[in-house]
Amino acid sequence: MLYIFDLGNVIVDIDFNRVLGVWSDLGRVPLALLQKRFTMEESFHQHERGEIDDEQFAAKLCQQLGLALSFKQFTAGWQAIFVGVRPGVITLMNQLRQRGDRVVVLSNTNQLHCDFWRTEYPEVQQAADKIYLSQEMGMRKPEMRIYQQLIYEEGFKPEQAIFFDDNADNIEGARRLGINAVHVTDASVIPDYIASRL
Incomplete structure (x- = not known):
């Protein structure tokens, strides 16, 4: 079998709210606002299929969420998903x-x-x-x-x-x-x- x-x-x-929590702290954007703005758009699918790289994905998602984060800050939040x-x-x-x-x-x-x-x-x-x-x-x-x-x-x-x-x-x-x-x-x-x- x-x-x-x-x-x-x-x-x-995993817990995606942990990701948004870190980004909220680092980007000084209210968590409730990030939760409202966040949707899994086509860039997520492209990223998971390897069609865009990590830096391109980070830039697209930060733009969607209205976040001004460095790639290092983005990564810190992105990795926080794992419990x-x-x-x-x-x-x-x-x-x-x-x-x-x-x-x-x-x-x-x-x-x-x-x-x-x-x-x-x-x-x-x-x-x-x-x-x-x-x-x-x-x-x-x-x-x-x-x-x-x-x-x-x-x-x-x-x-x-x-x-x-x-x-x-x-x-x-x-x-x-x-x-x-x-x-x-x-x-x-x-x-x-x-x-x-x-």
Whole structure:
């Protein structure tokens, strides 16, 4: 069986309000105003597909939010999204591999975040057979082609795969291909699901 894990709020807890909080302090712009201005526009998708680099993305987002930040200040806020790893999920990933299942990570991400979590959470890479990243693949969830590419590279049929993600659109995208997809709405979903199958 192929197990596919998203990263954010599946293996590692994230909180975007932490990002806006740091930028609010550094840019001296009220947090409520940043929350009102913030939307995930096309530049987010371009960044996650590797179509624009970190500096270009920072400039676009600062313009959208009305923030005057240096790239170093932008990065400090951008990295604040990470709260901490979910050790129980890491344990389950290792257990699945020990029993002979294939375990991979599929994440919509970007270079700045990769630089951070690969250093801060080495246990994520150690618990996975392979990590698939949107910025390296030039595509992102929920685009059908990203699931097709992963399934093809892994040599499994869609029905032999189980996918965990916290985003409902990503879940729907995987299901359209025939992948068994589980919507991770809280930290108990994955342990409960795997316990029911072992």
